[in-house]
Amino acid sequence: MALLEVEDLRVSFGETRAVDGVDFQVDEGQVVGLVGESGCGKSVTSLAIMGLLPRRAASVAGAARYDGVDLFSLPRGEMRRLRGPDLAMVFQDPLSSLNPVVQIGRQITEVLERHRGMRGEAARKEAVHLLDRVGIPDPARRLGEYPHQLSGGMRQRVLIAISVACAPRLLIADEPTTALDVTIQAQILELLKDLVDSEGTALLMITHDLGVVAGLCDEVNVLYSGRVVESAPARDLFARPTHPYTVGLLNSIPRLDLPIHEPLRPIRGSIADVIGWNDGCAFAPRCDRVAEECVAGEPPLIGAAHMHRCVRAEEVA
Amino acid sequence: MLRYTVKRLLQLTVALLGLTLLLFAWFKALPGGPENRLLPDDATDQQREALRRALGLDEPIWTQYVEFLGRIVRLDFGSSLSSGRPIATELADRLPATVELSLFAIVIAIGVGIPLGYLAARKRGSWLDFIAVSGSLIGICTPVFFLAAMLKVVFSQNMGVFPTFGRLTPGTGFTEVTGFRVLDGLITGELDVVGNALVHLVLPAVALASIPLAVITRITRASVLEVLGEDYVRTADAKGLKPQTIRARHVMKNALLPVVTVIGLLLGSLFAGAVLTESVFAFGGVGSFVYQATTERDYPALLGFILIIAVSYVVLNLLVDLSYGFLDPRVRVRS
Numbered sequence: 001m002a003l004l005e006v007e008d009l010r011v012s013f014g015e016t017r018a019v020d021g022v023d024f025q026v027d028e029g030q031v032v033g034l035v036g037e038s039g040c041g042k043s044v045t046s047l048a049i050m051g052l053l054p055r056r057a058a059s060v061a062g063a064a065r066y067d068g069v070d071l072f073s074l075p076r077g078e079m080r081r082l083r084g085p086d087l088a089m090v091f092q093d094p095l096s097s098l099n100p101v102v103q104i105g106r107q108i109t110e111v112l113e114r115h116r117g118m119r120g121e122a123a124r125k126e127a128v129h130l131l132d133r134v135g136i137p138d139p140a141r142r143l144g145e146y147p148h149q150l151s152g153g154m155r156q157r158v159l160i161a162i163s164v165a166c167a168p169r170l171l172i173a174d175e176p177t178t179a180l181d182v183t184i185q186a187q188i189l190e191l192l193k194d195l196v197d198s199e200g201t202a203l204l205m206i207t208h209d210l211g212v213v214a215g216l217c218d219e220v221n222v223l224y225s226g227r228v229v230e231s232a233p234a235r236d237l238f239a240r241p242t243h244p245y246t247v248g249l250l251n252s253i254p255r256l257d258l259p260i261h262e263p264l265r266p267i268r269g270s271i272a273d274v275i276g277w278n279d280g281c282a283f284a285p286r287c288d289r290v291a292e293e294c295v296a297g298e299p300p301l302i303g304a305a306h307m308h309r310c311v312r313a314e315e316v317a
Numbered sequence: 318m319l320r321y322t323v324k325r326l327l328q329l330t331v332a333l334l335g336l337t338l339l340l341f342a343w344f345k346a347l348p349g350g351p352e353n354r355l356l357p358d359d360a361t362d363q364q365r366e367a368l369r370r371a372l373g374l375d376e377p378i379w380t381q382y383v384e385f386l387g388r389i390v391r392l393d394f395g396s397s398l399s400s401g402r403p404i405a406t407e408l409a410d411r412l413p414a415t416v417e418l419s420l421f422a423i424v425i426a427i428g429v430g431i432p433l434g435y436l437a438a439r440k441r442g443s444w445l446d447f448i449a450v451s452g453s454l455i456g457i458c459t460p461v462f463f464l465a466a467m468l469k470v471v472f473s474q475n476m477g478v479f480p481t482f483g484r485l486t487p488g489t490g491f492t493e494v495t496g497f498r499v500l501d502g503l504i505t506g507e508l509d510v511v512g513n514a515l516v517h518l519v520l521p522a523v524a525l526a527s528i529p530l531a532v533i534t535r536i537t538r539a540s541v542l543e544v545l546g547e548d549y550v551r552t553a554d555a556k557g558l559k560p561q562t563i564r565a566r567h568v569m570k571n572a573l574l575p576v577v578t579v580i581g582l583l584l585g586s587l588f589a590g591a592v593l594t595e596s597v598f599a600f601g602g603v604g605s606f607v608y609q610a611t612t613e614r615d616y617p618a619l620l621g622f623i624l625i626i627a628v629s630y631v632v633l634n635l636l637v638d639l640s641y642g643f644l645d646p647r648v649r650v651r652s
Contacts, residue, residue, distance in 0.1 A: 052554055083557030091555075096548040099567050101574075101645055110566070111556045146646040162556065 001068055003028045003202050004049070004170055009062040011044050011053065018044040020226030020277060021062070023301075026170065026219075029200040031193075033213040033234070035249070036223035039270075042206045043092075045223075046172045049204075050089050051079045066170070084115045088168035090192075092175040094155035098147040104131075104158055105143030111165045130161040134191060153184035157191065164195055171196065172204045177212065189216060210249055214238060222246050225282040232306040242308040244287045281310070318642060325638050329631050336627050340620060341385050345378075347616065394621035399613050404621040407606060412625070413496030414484060414602030415595065419587040421522035426529035427580065434537025434576075435569070438545065449534055456531030461590045465524035465597040472520060479520050482599040485513050521598045525590050529583040536579050540572040547571070574645055581637030585630035 002025035011019040019041040026032045034042045047053045049064045051071060064071045066087065071079065091097040099107060108130060109123040118126055124143065131139035134157040147155055156176060163171060173192060177185035193216060196203045205216055213220050213234060220237045222230040222245065230243040241247045248267035269286040276282055280295030287294070293311050301309045356364060369375050373384060388394070394404040437449035473481040484498055485491065491510045494501045499518070502511035544550060545568060553567040588603070595604030603622060610618035642648045 050555055052551055080557045080559070083555055085557075089555045091548060091552060093548060097552045099549040099553070099571070100647060101570050102566060106566075110558060110562065114556070114558055114562070148647055159552070162552075 033217035041226040085166040088163040395617040422525035425526040430533030438541035453531035462593040
């Protein structure tokens with residue numbers, strides 16, 4: 001049994017469907033990527049798993065089984081006990097994700113108090129240890145500082161320290177490097193990798209950056225318009241990208257090993273607001289290889305270890 | 318923090334100096350002049366001239382201003398034109414009543430307004446939210462004197478639940494210590510006085526609290542709504558913290574910042590509201606005194622009152638600024 005099994009996850013905000021039947025799983029200690037451009041439903045998927053979507057605005061269907069337990073049918077109090085020691089999350093914007101009027105130390109120790117029963121000096125010591133572990137220099141002094149006194153990279157390290165404070169079994173990182181400088185991005189990714197490797201934590205990495213995926217993930221799920229369009233082991237995906245959308249994503253990354261005047265080939269158009277998989281492939285309007293069969297009906301997810309949702313995969317390859 | 322405080326104190330002094338200049342100009346611009354008021358209509362020009370000289374009105378304008386400032390610093394506002402007693406004494410006698418009333422009003426406004434605003438935001442769109450929002454609109458729109466009169470008619474004259482006027486039932490024996498009846502009662506152990514004073518405070522305090530209550534409810538609601546949508550509240554939720562921890566440490570600590578600012582401003586304006594409320598309930602505070610002074614054109618009395626309001630306004634805002642620096646670490650560093 002996988003640590004996390006997401007099955008036919010559907011999330012809609014009123015009439016708008018943000019996630020339209022997503023399936024994937026994360027095994028114990030595995031690093032899984034969830035890749036796609038803005039608006040494909042990857043952040044909503046992660047928030048749905050954590051139970052952090054606004055209850056009134058979002059309706060969630062399908063299942064997310066953690067250790068065999070369906071998270072969506074769990075009472076709120078139970079879910080709250082899982083968040084922290086079992087499921088933890090690192091967010092995208094490290095400044096707005098930390099409380100501006102509460103000291104860094106307090107924002108760490110409150111998790112330790114809540115889930116590990118630590119108090120006072122013990123909690124403080126553990127907080128220093130955690131900050132030290134995520135590579136923050138002079139951690140004891142940082143405890144008394146406020147988020148605005150730290151740089152962006154430091155703030156993200158603090159958020160990571162908070163998320164790993166209770167040694168969760170599954171860590172969800174939602175674009176943890178998007179708001180950071182490139183040099184810092186590499187450091188943060190390295191840190192995440194170290195942490196999950198040493199603790200055996202499973203990591204669900206949400207990103208739009210295939211470069212991040214290449215260096216980090218075991219398995220990759222490519223999301224388009226609220227559905228998985230390709231799912232494969234990372235090595236396999238980069239070696240034989242099958243879905244035209246994945247191919248397009250790879251082609252739009254600048255590469256140093258290609259001639260300097262080779263133009264980038266971006267995917268034309270942008271993701272549609274209202275997703276339509278019912279009338280055929282949702283990617284069809286942007287696809288270079290679109291044919292009649294693409295819009296004839298809903299394309300199924302084909303394959304076993306390397307799955308894709310393209311009816312013309314054979315012709316494309 | 319010390320530099321911040323000193324800077325604020327300097328700003329405060331400048332503001333007060335500006336105010337005295339304004340008041341002085343207002344005094345000078347009043348039609349007639351004091352000599353016409355003090356002398357009978359058939360006084361001769363020589364008599365007027367003599368009085369002007371005696372009052373120092375023939376001095377250069379800046380000498381008069383310095384003289385004016387000097388008297389203010391010595392708290393010498395002159396004597397009331399109607400009672401003849403020194404204005405400083407008159408005000409000092411009545412101030413405790415007004416302060417006591419204002420404190421009770423602001424306690425009601427804060428004690429009800431903040432929880433109500435919070436609940437309205439949490440239950441946005443519910444009947445409670447509807448009542449809070451429409452109720453606060455009515456509260457802001459209702460003139461204090463009207464509400465005070467209505468409360469008096471309904472609760473004291475018709476239902477007889479609360480007394481109609483005064484701070485204590487006439488004839489009640491009490492020992493004066495601070496001038497605050499409730500506090501005095503507690504100090505001397507005269508619990509009947511405490512109860513009696515509280516009963517007398519209810520209606521005026523409720524009337525006076527209406528506008529601050531409405532404002533605090535609205536600001537709290539808006540502020541909580543904003544904070545609830547912040548990323549750090551989501552982070553707190555992702556940590557699996559208890560709802561009460563999230564509420565206190567992550568929502569309210571941030572949401573109260575704008576509310577504190579507004580409370581400071583409201584405290585200053587409470588004195589103005591007290592003038593009207595006290596006159597309806599014959600409360601015997603500064604308010605009733607000023608109401609009388611206004612109708613009788615007792616300008617020195619008004620001058621003293623305006624200065625007291627101004628000073629309290631400025632001092633309260635200083636306290637708010639300082640508490641802001643205390644509550645929000647970002648303000649502390651920027652200074």
